[in-house]
Amino acid sequence: xxxxxxxxxxxxxxxxxxxxxxxxxxxxxxxxxxxxxxxxxxxxxxxxxxxxxxxxxxxxxxxxxxxxxxxxxxxxxxxxxxxxxxxxxxxxxxxxxxxxxxxxxxxxxxxxxxxxxxxxxxx
Numbered sequence: 062x063x064x065x066x067x068x069x070x071x072x073x074x075x076x077x078x079x080x081x082x083x084x085x086x087x088x089x090x091x092x093x094x095x096x097x098x099x100x101x102x103x104x105x106x107x108x109x110x111x112x113x114x115x116x117x118x119x120x121x122x123x124x125x126x127x128x129x130x131x132x133x134x135x136x137x138x139x140x141x142x143x144x145x146x147x148x149x150x151x152x153x154x155x156x157x158x159x160x161x162x163x164x165x166x167x168x169x170x171x172x173x174x175x176x177x178x179x180x181x182x183x184x
Contacts (some may be wrong), residue, residue: 063151064090067125070144076136079128079144086121093117111166117158126152 064087073082093114096102102110129148132141 063147063154064121067144067147067151070140070147071132074132074136074138074140074144076132076141076144079132082124082128083148086117086124089117111162111169115159115162115166118142118162122155122159123148125155154174 064083064132068087071077071083094112102108115152125148129145132148133145136142159168
């Protein structure tokens with residue numbers, strides 16, 4: 062939702078060059094939402110879905126932070142300022158999301174390494 066709001070704010074502002082990042086992030090989030098809703102993650106076992114979600118969150122937080130700083134500092138209109146503020150909020154939301162996802166990944170890998178059977182030694 063934040064990505065869509067930021068996209069709309071950039072359309073209304075004189076900074077149309079920044080609208081591509083929120084649009085792509087919105088579409089990628091929509092794709093992953095429908096992929097999880099339609100159980101594509103269970104059909105395609107070759108992809109590591111939590112890692113894809115983690116990388117999406119990390120890159121989105123970095124990109125939103127960068128374009129928010131540029132929008133707030135370079136443009137003086139209200140739509141660019143609103144997009145920048147919403148971008149900073151989105152940065153915080155994505156940072157929280159990648160922290161939670163990272164903790165889930167660490168927990169998953171710890172469980173995977175402790176459950177792995179150790180080789181039996183034959184004497």
